[in-house]
Amino acid sequence: MTDCDKIWVRVEHATKKFSTRKGEIVALEDVNLEIHEGQFVCLLGPSGCGKTTLHRMIGGLDIPTSGTIMIDGKVVDGPSPKMTMVFQEYSLYPWRTVAENVGLGLEMNDIPAKERLTEVMRELKLVGLDNFADSYPYELSGGMRQRAAVARALVTDPAIMLMDEPFGALDAQTRNKMQRELLSIWQETMKTILFVTHSVDEAVYLADKIVILTPRPGTVHEIYEIDLPRPRDRTSVEFAHIRKSLLHTIEELEAGNENI
Numbered sequence: 001m002t003d004c005d006k007i008w009v010r011v012e013h014a015t016k017k018f019s020t021r022k023g024e025i026v027a028l029e030d031v032n033l034e035i036h037e038g039q040f041v042c043l044l045g046p047s048g049c050g051k052t053t054l055h056r057m058i059g060g061l062d063i064p065t066s067g068t069i070m071i072d073g074k075v076v077d078g079p080s081p082k083m084t085m086v087f088q089e090y091s092l093y094p095w096r097t098v099a100e101n102v103g104l105g106l107e108m109n110d111i112p113a114k115e116r117l118t119e120v121m122r123e124l125k126l127v128g129l130d131n132f133a134d135s136y137p138y139e140l141s142g143g144m145r146q147r148a149a150v151a152r153a154l155v156t157d158p159a160i161m162l163m164d165e166p167f168g169a170l171d172a173q174t175r176n177k178m179q180r181e182l183l184s185i186w187q188e189t190m191k192t193i194l195f196v197t198h199s200v201d202e203a204v205y206l207a208d209k210i211v212i213l214t215p216r217p218g219t220v221h222e223i224y225e226i227d228l229p230r231p232r233d234r235t236s237v238e239f240a241h242i243r244k245s246l247l248h249t250i251e252e253l254e255a256g257n258e259n260i
């Protein structure tokens with residue numbers, strides 16, 4: 001775990017309500033959370049507990065009904081160059097090549113083509129896609145598309161990467177591989193990562209810190225620090241012990257809730 005005092009993300013008393021035809025839905029209630037520089041934080045909770053809502057609010061795509069969200073000491077009022085987002089669905093433009101997709105953020109920042117290409121190739125190499133720069137998304141497997149999405153998120157050199165179930169649509173084997181690769185990218189780039197998942201196994205494999213949310217309305221139930229050395233062995237007794245304890249916590253939370 002990285003021992004650093006700088007707090008990149010601070011969520012204070014964040015509540016989010018949605019008005020729907022069926023009335024008001026309280027998606028999140030009084031969420032408090034801190035993410036320190038270089039930390040790998042997993043947001044873990046059952047489907048519908050507000051993970052995506054929190055992810056979107058931290059990313060500046062939505063605002064809390066009350067409470068505040070700060071990035072680097074400033075209240076979030078829209079997307080910021082300090083952070084990028086990766087979503088579950090492959091959000092690549094089908095008419096652009098892999099390199100053109102990855103270079104999008106640089107293009108929007110008016111970075112000249114030559115410089116852009118150098119940066120793009122560096123990121124493609126990092127995610128193992130340097131031989132696919134000229135391919136189109138339809139020519140790639142699901143795992144490769146998500147690697148391209150990660151490269152695109154990294155190319156503008158953000159401090160924080162926000163990932164919402166990025167490997168959720170992949171088969172188990174590819175998913176494990178992507179988790180290993182993401183950890184080595186994280187270790188190499190020293191990024192701060194907030195990773196949303198509903199998989200206990202994924203959270204225990206990846207995180208320094210797991211923030212467990214309750215079923216709706218989502219609020220922080222428990223913060224669980226994991227200091228198992230990496231790479232973590234999913235078959236080890238220690239891993240199984242942590243997984244069991246978290247599964248037990250989540251089952252208890254779900255048992256007491258009729259919203260899921």
Ligand SMILES: Nc1ncnc2c1ncn2[C@@H]1O[C@H](COP(=O)(O)OP(=O)(O)O)[C@@H](O)[C@H]1O
Pocket residue numbers: 018019020025026027045046047048049050051052053054216
């Ligand atoms: N734009 C919206 N309008 C109305 N309800 C919403 C909206 N976005 C999310 N919700 C509701 O908020 C709750 C939390 O959703 P979400 O953040 O997507 O959960 P999760 O990502 O944990 O599955 C759900 O009950 C969902 O239906």
Ligand SMILES: [Mg+2]
Pocket residue numbers: 051052053
């Ligand atoms: Mg979600």
